[in-house]
Amino acid sequence: MTVLITGSSSGMGKTTALFLAKRGFSVYAGTRYPEKLQDIKEKNLHPIKLNVSSQTDIKNTLMNIPKIDILINNAGYGLVSTIEDLDENQMLEQFNINVFGVLRVCKAVIPKMRIQEQGIIINISSFLGKIGLPLLTLYNSSKYAVEGITDSLRYELRDFDIRVHSIMPGFFDTNFARENLVTNKKTFDKNSPYFKIVSTLTPQILNQINSGNDAILVAKAILKIIEDRHSPARVTVGEKASKFIPMRRELSDEDFERRVREYYHL
Ligand SMILES: NC(=O)c1ccc[n+]([C@@H]2O[C@H](COP(=O)([O-])OP(=O)(O)OC[C@H]3O[C@@H](n4cnc5c(N)ncnc54)[C@H](OP(=O)(O)O)[C@@H]3O)[C@@H](O)[C@H]2O)c1
Numbered sequence: 001m002t003v004l005i006t007g008s009s010s011g012m013g014k015t016t017a018l019f020l021a022k023r024g025f026s027v028y029a030g031t032r033y034p035e036k037l038q039d040i041k042e043k044n045l046h047p048i049k050l051n052v053s054s055q056t057d058i059k060n061t062l063m064n065i066p067k068i069d070i071l072i073n074n075a076g077y078g079l080v081s082t083i084e085d086l087d088e089n090q091m092l093e094q095f096n097i098n099v100f101g102v103l104r105v106c107k108a109v110i111p112k113m114r115i116q117e118q119g120i121i122i123n124i125s126s127f128l129g130k131i132g133l134p135l136l137t138l139y140n141s142s143k144y145a146v147e148g149i150t151d152s153l154r155y156e157l158r159d160f161d162i163r164v165h166s167i168m169p170g171f172f173d174t175n176f177a178r179e180n181l182v183t184n185k186k187t188f189d190k191n192s193p194y195f196k197i198v199s200t201l202t203p204q205i206l207n208q209i210n211s212g213n214d215a216i217l218v219a220k221a222i223l224k225i226i227e228d229r230h231s232p233a234r235v236t237v238g239e240k241a242s243k244f245i246p247m248r249r250e251l252s253d254e255d256f257e258r259r260v261r262e263y264y265h266l
Helices: 011-022 055-064 088-116 137-160 195-210 216-227 239-250 253-264
Strands: 002-005 026-031 045-049 070-073 078-080 119-124 162-169 181-183 234-237
Touching: 002 011, 011 026, 011 045, 011 216, 026 055, 045 055, 055 088, 070 088, 078 088, 078 137, 088 119, 088 137, 088 162, 119 137, 119 216, 137 162, 162 216, 162 239, 195 253, 216 234, 234 239, 239 253
Parallel strands: 002 026, 002 070, 026 045, 070 119, 078 181, 119 162, 162 234
Antiparallel strands: none
16 A cells, blocks of 8 residues: 655654555655655655645655555644734744645545545644644644544545544654744743743643654554544544543533643643
């Protein structure tokens, strides 16, 4: 079976690409930087240039892959900013990659899957796709959107035997906090009126990501979804997701918010 993964040069994307390639899947590892994967000697792993914001990249990728059985929408990054400090370009870019990137690649791949009358789409969302947090409004809302995309596509594609799932990881120790968190300068200024919340929350989040779970858990969850056609619509992976998502389902909005405030001292 042939797999296309986006954002494959590090973290969950790279780990999953290798994990599946070693198990015999033909994996097209989409990345802005194929050279970063050049040294990997794995015959089933094919690095391919793919920036999810580029229609040209998406078109070329599709032309170079004869058949796609499984699409894993993984590319994403986080913006940390208050809303009042938000810069228009930062705002648009967060959704451009995390949301429209998913939609663009889906739009290109779905016709192939529809003609094949089978396919699996797995969207890497986040447990923050069900939880609001200050300073992460753009990131969290982008992941809420990914959850909505998953739910809607499940109806739209069912007749063609295309399964759609989301994975909601908790915090994972990848390049996410080290390289792919974009911070707004004004928000992090010492004179910002939000300094209290910034200095309370951000060290906790960074620490939790950098001491988070191993990306291999996500790779294993993806394989399980591929192998079991009765897999649930959304799967939680990792400690924080297993803690918060069941709580989110059980508690009222207000009680849940209280628990999150207590947990992060907000
Ligand atoms: N780490 C966590 O705690 C955590 C928790 C929940 C959900 N997630 C989600 O999991 C997914 C994978 O993240 P990760 O933790 O594996 O982090 P990562 O190591 O930073 O990998 C994310 C990948 O996304 C792509 N990407 C990042 N910024 C981009 C941009 N501006 N334009 C285009 N592509 C971009 C990059 O791929 P290339 O450089 O290869 O192009 C990058 O390697 C993301 O969607 C993230 O939101 C992460």
